Amino acid sequence: MTKIFTHDDLIRYVYEETEPEENRQIELALSEDMELLEQYHELLWLKKQMDGGMMAPSEKTINTILEYSKAVNLHPVKE
Template sequence: MIKTFTHEKLIRYLYNELPAEEQQEIEQSLLHDPKLASHCADLLLAQRCLNDLRTAPSKEVTDSILQYSRNFLRP
């Protein structure tokens, strides 16, 4: 029998937020369900892409904002 998992549960699996029993359940299903394994691989790729995103502005952007704000401070 192929067990289905919610999108949320798969994401929790990728972030290691599931109890050990549920984690083992998913791992067993991944071994026998190529569609689930493919979906999980897509989620893993998305997770890695999100982790690589820049979380702070570049120096050029910061300098531009500061220069813009200085223009309002001048009389």
């Protein structure tokens, strides 16, 4: 009997957070359930999109943080 897997199970599988036995069960379920396979491919695509996202803050964000830090002046620098 094939176990029923949830969306959360697939997310854990995509991020390699499942155990080897669970991997085998998920892979079997993916080979038998086209809807589950479609969800899996969608999660892979979403992960790829998120991994390729912004890796550093914009110049505007950095300047805003620096300006705020100067205005609050919680920890003055001793010269």
